[in-house]
Amino acid sequence: MEDANLQRLHCSVKNYDWGLPGHVSEVARLHALNSASQLHAEDPFAELWMGTHDSGPSFLASSNRNGNGVSLKAWISENPDVLGDKVLHKWGSDLPFLFKVLSVGKALSIQAHPDKELARTLHKLHPDLYKDANHKPEMALAITSFEALCGFITLKELKGVLHTVPEIVELVGATNTNLVLQTNDQDGEEKVKPVLQAVFTDLMSACKDRVTDAVNRLKSRLLKESEVRQLTDKEQLVLQLEKQYPADVGVIAAFFLNHVKLNPGEALFLGANEPHAYLSGECVECMATSDNVVRAGLTPKHRDVQTLCSMLTYKQECQQ
Template sequence: MEVNGDNPEKHLVKLKCSVQNYDWGRIGYDSRVARLFERNCGGQIEENKHYAEFWIGTHVSGPSFVEETDNVSLKNWILQNPKVLGDVVVQKWGRDLPFLLKVLSVGRSLSIQAHPDKELAGILHKLQPNMYKDANHKPEMALALTEFEALCGFISSEELDLVLKSVPEINEVIGNENRDVKEDRVLWSIFTKLMSIDRETISTTLSRLITRLNMEKEIRQLSSKEELVLKLEKQYPNDVGVLAALLFNHLKLNPGEALYIGANEPHAYLTGECVECMAASDNVVRAGLTPKYMDVKILCSMLTYNQGLPEILKGVPLNPYTRRYTPPFEEFEVDRCVLTEGATVVFPAVPGPAVFVVISGEGSMLTSSSEESVSVSVSEGSALFAPAGTEVCVSTESKVELYRAGVNNKVLMNTTPMI
């Protein structure tokens, strides 16, 4: 296969992918990310090292490389062969993948964070390019591989009233400033006041809260949110994010369920493993549960302050083995495919690119052109790029679980513009 030719055939391109070793990642072989990385690149896994994210895409912070070349990045290969993206993608996003696919292994909670919209991303990138490395927005979706917990969005008005009545420690630090605030600004006032309090006050307040909860635990069963506060405080002592967690929805996803997050929506992944897809960006504004750089003022000013539970996607069946998860974003959708022994499934050709990652098992992926058919053996850790117009047939004699990320089909079919 001539992957560097002027007119590359419509066949799969195997990729060598990057790994991120953030402190919240699972350690050594307990991390699915580590195992995928080892199988993908043959790298040596360090038993005491954190393995957080496995990236498949073109982003500069964690690029993938074309396997059958002399260290040519997928980004550069696409620049040399833009036809592999298809006309719709090139016209809309230029010569680059508009999405980034990841696998996450979360050992402890990530920061309370939000991703800026395009306008704010452009401003932040211009002002602080070392911190905000691109000018793109970052809508995203997490699809659970295991039981997966997250904080996402603010609790309802009714739940907020209950928190203010039942958690005296929060009232002590926010005072009565919200009494004269217009109703639609109450949550903004409470959250901004809470996130702006000095560290010494937060430390004292958290100490009282943790002491009270531990005492009450002896005489009653704590709520799941109260148990979460105790857990977070052990991970991030004296961190305002522990208190702020009481204001967010606490979600628990089962394998095969997905959560999507738009621009300017607060969230924090807590534990578990997932496949994550997003617009091709690495912009994050943080304000708690992290030792990293925090920008509280920006975060508090950018949030939507929407209240209530977010939508959980179950996926729409395409065939007996594949479910499609389509968030309301133009850049991407994700297919989850679980093949049983002896099964075969076809991913039809579409006018846009796709990437695949094999999570477990082994099998083969067949593509055909006008001149020849090419079969590629795949197994756990395999990552592949499929050019626009490529039909992919997957078969297995055992069992295979794989994921496909591609541009939202509604965009490729030229329907009404989306978010």
């Protein structure tokens, strides 16, 4: 006998331009099974949402979505016992998480998700951009080979970048460069963090003309050097990002972040205020119920550079 509390859902799909084409996208395959709709093989299918968030709500399949469809949020509100006593006591009568499937065809934005305090402030000031007042810690579990940028590289690695990528030095200036080169891990987080914040903020805040010139010179140099040596993984990634987002500051910012490669079944945790960007592959995500994203690179969408650079923890790690 079918459990009366077990409900089949119709889920929302997002066709962001970074999604994989329908004929190779897991999101598209699941959406076709879920909705019985005909797919356009070349259209991008990026995300399938399962949850109650207003930006992409799920509906009960037994209801009429074209008329008076019953949303999962409304149904849970009317049947709160399905959440269990502990969830009800802690989070109230709403689903406390959002579950997604992602099919990533090209890089997502360099971004971070605010903690609860900042989320409340951003939502109050800019509700059109920041849709809710909740934080958004998230975990991504790879279902194919999956690549991402996550967290800042070590101080030692950053010094190596400044020695080998002159285009960054030209953008951030000699003062910032010398501050990094003169700083050591033994100085402690209190000294390292403001140095890293200063150099990263100056990079992300550089004017468009200077960024365009730096990215073009970086591209030319790497292509020329590729004829006489094997480029590093990060250098190859930078050239790939430049093809996707020409003249974007995020191309250069990639040098500051860890390049993570996951095998199927491996996972990545992204806490509040941690920089990251998914690059390629497919994954399932579970996060707090929120749609708050602060972006600053590799995107045609709104950029909030000042907020992103001020909110980051500047921890030099990535949790896998």
